[in-house]
Amino acid sequence: MTEDNLEQQAQVEAALASAGRLGVLHSIVPDMAEQDTDFVEFAAIAAGLFDVPIALVTLMDARDQWFKAAIGTDEKRAPSRDSFCAHTIADGEALVVADVQADSRFSGHPRATGAPFLRFYAGVPLLVDEQPIGTLCVFDVKPRQPTPDLVAQLQRLARLASLLFKLKHEARQRALKEAALTREEQRHAMALDAANVGSWLWDVRSGNVSCNRSMARMFGMPESRTVQAKDIFAAIHQEDRVATLSKLRAAMAADEEYDGTFRVGATGRWLLGRGRVHERDASGKPTVFLGINIDVTEEHSSTQRTRLLLRELNHRVKNTLAMLQSLARQTLRQTSDPQQFMTAFAGRLQAISEAHGLLSDHEWGAIRLSALLAKQLAPHVRDYDKQIEIHKDEILLGPDQAVGLGLVLHELATNAAKYGSLSVPRGKVVLTARGVDEDGRRVLDMTWTEVGGPPVEEPARRGFGSILIERSLDKVMGSSVKVEYLPAGLTAIVRLPL
Known part of the structure; x- marks a missing residue:
């Protein structure tokens, strides 16, 4: 091998091993070994253009060249290092070998000295994100000199094949995102449905209202994802409709929270409604209104105990709505990507929903710490009994403690599952949780310690998750959360008056 050939071979090997090129290749094509019939037409057209017996659409990783589509051969792969196409990848442009026997780079190639005795090659790189991930190439068993126009047509065909690879990748990514979003939506819908909470989002300009099944059932409507606002307003009992709509309009105009109780005309059931303008246009007109409804029929017709419970529910729902809006704004500030926003916000919404579900089961009284731990931590572990070790006293938590501590546990578990010990x-x-007496009052001292995970370093910038951990217990006077990034694992110390 000549000195020039040695230099060319070094360039080929460097191109094949390029991290940037391989990164694009592996992200674009999840399974290179599987042939793809969508590319057969490209190979067939190329073979027809050049009137040759062999045409390939190939992908080239560091070691193997994979034939995604092939005309004239049953082979599915070949070694990358010895392939004609490796030089096309290294050059980054069209390569034409008019006579293999006259080219010192390829004259000794096994496919040239043995069957099928190749004599001609033309190949064009497939470029995705400016990286050559493979080739569109043709072979013949006799020498030939193609015209520049013919090579240009092969280049145009290669550009179309490259575009198809990228479009198929984008379609897969969209499908994965849509599937993940659908799963999140299903979990949210199930949680709200189980708690019998009707949620709705009103597009004021179009009049469309997106709502869950609980909302549709409350108003006696068919279970549809989208209904018209006028139909919902018409379903309110005639005696309550004017007052309810007036109150709603006044709250929207004053940018205040809507709070009202009314009956549904078809069923006579009482609903508690709360909501607020979530978005306004440049002129200040409301465009999106976010609200919830709770069936309070039994509460409305019961004794003083139920009326006290209703006031507690009003307070909790108001706090929850304010918390949801704050979480939405703060989470949105951290990311402009819709999918990342939905993932982060959905997890925090689920944490609040889990705590509310437990409190609802106990009529917004006290709940056990063990129940809250199981609800918040189980979704983030593979084996709860092995990965969560708990040493605790029997601790009862009130509503503010349960909701705030639930958010703290969610953020810690999410962080641990992504970067810490649960990853x-x-x-x-x-987890160690003890109830201690301090100055005549009961206090929860809880320590969260991560072990067996990757080495930990304190982040250079505090994210919203860290801020949320510290501020989730603000409603409980005297509470605190201290997070320490020890090399062996993150540790959090929670102090919570009971």
């Missing part, structure tokens, strides 16, 4: 199979969290 590896053998990692775990050790």
Whole structure:
């Protein structure tokens, strides 16, 4: 091998091993070994243009060249290092070998000295994000000299094949995102449905209202994802309609929270409604209104105890709505990507929903710490019994403590599942929770310790999750959360008056 050939081979090997090129290749094509019939037409057209027996659409990783589509051969792959196309990848442009026997780079190639005795090659790189991930190429068993116009047509065909690879990748990514979003929506819908909470989002300009099944059932409507606002207003009992709509309009105009109780005309059931303008246009007119409804029929017709419970519900729902809006704004500030926003916001919404579900089961009284721990931590672990070690006293939590601590636990568990001990199979969290007496009042001292995870470093910038951990217990006077980024694992110390 000549010195020039040695230099060319070094360039080929460097191109094949390029991290940028391989990164694009592996992200674009999840399974290179599987042939793809969508590319057969490209190979067939190329073979017809050049009137040759062999045409390929190939992908080239560091070691193997994979034939995604092939005309004239049953082979599915070949070694990358010895392939004609490796030089096309290294050059980054069209390569034409008019006579293989006259080219020192390829004259000794096994496919040239043996069957099928190749004599001609033309190949064009497939470029995705400016990286050559493979080739569109043709072979013949006799020498030939194609015209520049013919090579230009092969280049145009290669550009179309490259575009198809990218479009198929984008379609897969959209499908994955849509599937993830659908799963999140289903979980939210199930949680709200189980708690019998009707949620709705009103597009004021179009009049469309997106609502869950609980909302549709409350108003006696068919279970549809979208209804018209006028139909919902018409379903309110005639005696309550004017007052309810007046109150709603006044709250929207004054940018205040809407709070009202009314009956549904068809069923006579009482609903508690709360909501607020979530978005306004440049002129200040409301465009999106976010609200919830709770069936309070039994509460409305019961004794003083039920009326006290209703006031508690009003207070909790108001706090929850304010918390949801704050979480939405703060989460949105951290990311402009809709999918990342939905993932982060959905997890925090679920944490609040889980705490509310437990409190609802106990009529907004006290709930056990063990129940809250199981609800918030189980979704983030593979094996709860092995990865969550708990040493605790029997602790009862009130509503403010449960909701705030639920958010703290969610953020800690989410962080641990992404970066900490719960991100590896053998990692775990050790929780110690003790009730102690301080100056005549009961206080929860809880320590969260991560063990068996990756080494920990304190982040250079505090994210919203860290801020949320520290501020989730603001409603409980005297509470505190201290997070320490120890090399062996993150540790959080919670102090919570009971």
